Amino acid sequence: NLSAPFTLSVGQTLKVPDLSGAPVKMATGNAPATAKGDATTAPVKTKISSDPTKKLPTISARSSSKFSWPVQGKILSHYGSKSDGLFNDGINIAAAQGTAVKAAENGVVAYAGNEVKGMGNLIIIQHSGGWMTVYAHMGSMVVRRGAKVSVGQKIGTVGATGKVDTPQLHFEIRKGTKAYNPSSYLK
Incomplete structure (x- = not known):
């Protein structure tokens, strides 16, 4: 678990859950399902856009108790359990x-990157009070790690990257590692 200011040190292990936007189905029993390798899968080379050891700037106070909609559109998939x-x-x-x-x-x-399987182009923004917002399947990203952003500022564009077939934005609101229903927190 990371603690504020959410900085990784050299040699520290980071476990990243599958944030594919498409929910993960768990195997029956106590152990989570494991991905099976595909003989045709080749390793992917990725570029790190900034020094991961660099500390992030101080986070300014939130502008309100609610979050603004990141994009307007029809909700394709709601928060929660699926059939x-x-x-x-x-x-x-x-x-x-x-x-x-x-x-x-x-x-x-x-x-800001595309290294999380299934999420395509992904941006995670830290907010004061331990809150984070997650933006996935983006077509383009116009901000980099460490950039200060203001509510309503363009961070990228809608796309169909990752495990989706149609243009859309997967959006999450988290406090620490716990995900919350965005519909309850958006104004």
């Missing part, structure tokens, strides 16, 4: 390819 036994940690919002995605609150970009 097939899967769980969605956020909401998926349909919007036209290239539509601006905006920061839901003041904060600092903690992650």
